[in-house]
Amino acid sequence: MAAQPLLEILGLGKRFATRAGRDPSPWVIQDLSFSVRDGEFLTIIGPSGSGKTTLLNMIAQIDTASGGEIRFQSQAAPISDPKSLNPGLSCKIGYVTQEDNLLPWRTTLQNVLFPLVVQGRLNDETRAHAQMLIRAVGLAGFEDHYPHELSGGMRKRASLIRTLVYDPPVILMDEPFGALDAQTRMQLQEDLLRLWNIGRKTIIFVTHDIAEAIALGDRTLVLTRAPARIAGEHTISIPRPREIRGIMTHPAFAELYQRIRAEVQ
Amino acid sequence: MATFEGREDRGAGFLGARLGPALKSYGDQLIVLLVLFAIWQALSMWLGTYWIGSPWGVAKRFTQDVLDGELLRHASLTLTEAIVGFVIGALPAAALPFLLRRQPIITAILDPFMVGGYGAPKLALAPLFILWFGIGIESKVALVAITVFFIVYFSALAGIRALDAKLVQMAQVVGANERDVARHIVFPGAVPYIFTGFRIAMPYSIGGAVIAELISSNRGLGYLIQLSAMNFDTIGVFVALVATALIVFIGNLTVNVVERWLLRWRPPSDVMLQAAT
Numbered sequence A: 001m002a003a004q005p006l007l008e009i010l011g012l013g014k015r016f017a018t019r020a021g022r023d024p025s026p027w028v029i030q031d032l033s034f035s036v037r038d039g040e041f042l043t044i045i046g047p048s049g050s051g052k053t054t055l056l057n058m059i060a061q062i063d064t065a066s067g068g069e070i071r072f073q074s075q076a077a078p079i080s081d082p083k084s085l086n087p088g089l090s091c092k093i094g095y096v097t098q099e100d101n102l103l104p105w106r107t108t109l110q111n112v113l114f115p116l117v118v119q120g121r122l123n124d125e126t127r128a129h130a131q132m133l134i135r136a137v138g139l140a141g142f143e144d145h146y147p148h149e150l151s152g153g154m155r156k157r158a159s160l161i162r163t164l165v166y167d168p169p170v171i172l173m174d175e176p177f178g179a180l181d182a183q184t185r186m187q188l189q190e191d192l193l194r195l196w197n198i199g200r201k202t203i204i205f206v207t208h209d210i211a212e213a214i215a216l217g218d219r220t221l222v223l224t225r226a227p228a229r230i231a232g233e234h235t236i237s238i239p240r241p242r243e244i245r246g247i248m249t250h251p252a253f254a255e256l257y258q259r260i261r262a263e264v265q
Numbered sequence B: 001m002a003t004f005e006g007r008e009d010r011g012a013g014f015l016g017a018r019l020g021p022a023l024k025s026y027g028d029q030l031i032v033l034l035v036l037f038a039i040w041q042a043l044s045m046w047l048g049t050y051w052i053g054s055p056w057g058v059a060k061r062f063t064q065d066v067l068d069g070e071l072l073r074h075a076s077l078t079l080t081e082a083i084v085g086f087v088i089g090a091l092p093a094a095a096l097p098f099l100l101r102r103q104p105i106i107t108a109i110l111d112p113f114m115v116g117g118y119g120a121p122k123l124a125l126a127p128l129f130i131l132w133f134g135i136g137i138e139s140k141v142a143l144v145a146i147t148v149f150f151i152v153y154f155s156a157l158a159g160i161r162a163l164d165a166k167l168v169q170m171a172q173v174v175g176a177n178e179r180d181v182a183r184h185i186v187f188p189g190a191v192p193y194i195f196t197g198f199r200i201a202m203p204y205s206i207g208g209a210v211i212a213e214l215i216s217s218n219r220g221l222g223y224l225i226q227l228s229a230m231n232f233d234t235i236g237v238f239v240a241l242v243a244t245a246l247i248v249f250i251g252n253l254t255v256n257v258v259e260r261w262l263l264r265w266r267p268p269s270d271v272m273l274q275a276a277t
Helices: A052-059 A108-118 A124-136 A152-164 A182-199 A210-216 A244-249 A251-263 B002-013 B023-047 B055-067 B070-099 B104-119 B122-133 B137-161 B165-173 B178-215 B221-230 B234-262 B268-276
Strands: A007-015 A027-036 A041-045 A067-072 A093-096 A170-174 A202-207 A219-223 A230-235
Touching (some): A027 A230, A052 A170, A093 A152, A093 B165, A124 A152, A152 A182, A182 A210, A219 A251, A230 A251, A244 A251, B023 B055, B055 B234, B122 B178, B165 B178, B178 B234
Parallel strands (some): A041 A219, A093 A170, A170 A202
Antiparallel strands (some): A007 A027
8 A cells, every 4th residue: 555645535625616796605614634545446425515525526627626635646736716626636546426417419339438538549449448337337228329219327337437447546426326226326336346356446425325425335434514524434344355234233233334424413 | 309209390391291101291392383284274274375374385395395305404503503602601600609619708709790681671772782692693692691591590509509509418427528418419500500501591591592683684494584584485484483382392301301311310290200190
């Protein structure tokens, strides 16, 4: 393990621009600090409106910060000026957003290959890798379907592997399974853990579901209501590989669940 | 998605002509056609064929004019004017909002002039264009081009403005530069809007050419209408009108086919089911 954490959030703050004639808008996030180790699966949980998406947007560099610092591989990221933002920080930070954001005019395969196309990395090897991912998440046979011809769960899978296909060392996930039914959700959680076991990337996974945060993460951060700060930090010591379907019966689960629920307001 | 589906519906209903809806609608359309013929026939019998040529008379003359090549000679000129004018007007109109995408200030400065140009009655410019470009094909092409330009410009602009910022962010995060965004996100997203513009502008291009010919020319369907009316030949007027309507109808089918191929990624409910229900 590297001596320095892969990603450090130092005193991060965010308030949105004020409109003329209004009171200054309140802080969404204030003085937030935490760090993420290389290869760690960090889950972040917080009540809705606690600035979870805003936090990920700042880490992904599609939104500016109003204060504080984000250090990636010990380098401070330029996050104060909208003009100097570097979305995805040179393809090193992948972002699976809440909505799938598939391009409706591209087929499943074309959507999955999209990052490789714009990065100029489309070749036989990366193409084969993409095909492997498509099979791994059960999208084989749907390569030539357009997004409107896919179910919600399939679209989620496609958007997930669109990020995995170019192999960014860090992946941010914003409630990626939020809008799905319980069965599909569990299936996708299992898929995700399986894929993570192959690649062991650094993942920051935001959710409002306590069970999901425990089942997936090595460590869970609990955020307060806005302005978001850390309300608690929990190491999830349930051994891997984990069985999502049986995880609730694990002895450590109930205790963690109670502790985290007490902190989430 | 939902926003431009709603928008597109208006375009879809335009002229009503759609390929591929349930066969039932063809039957209904036939009934409407027969009713229209019946009204036409009744009017011509009531007011006399001197004022309103009978459908049968029009059909006979139409066939005769087609066979001796006269009608095709006039129609092909009108069609040429419409197509050349359409291309000259529509292509820059579709391209301009893309070029100005990163120039919101210039777009804002242009806006009142574009709105003015859009709202101004372009047909009133026909005499001016004839003065400037003569009674040949140039004045007709100019009128068609300027008519088509504003319609397509505003459609393309709407397409650019309806751009989903989240798709752009997604593309930037995975490494897309400004050119990739324009090519892979902005342009494909605007195509449905541009086509709505094409669909609306197409009949105007034929109409613009015919009206310019009406005012001053020595060939074309508009000239045929004018000539026939001056000779109190109502059948001749109707023949030219039927030919104009046919051209618009075929033009609309062509736009449909091209659009359906280009927009095959869209849910079919937009393209066909709406027309069928």
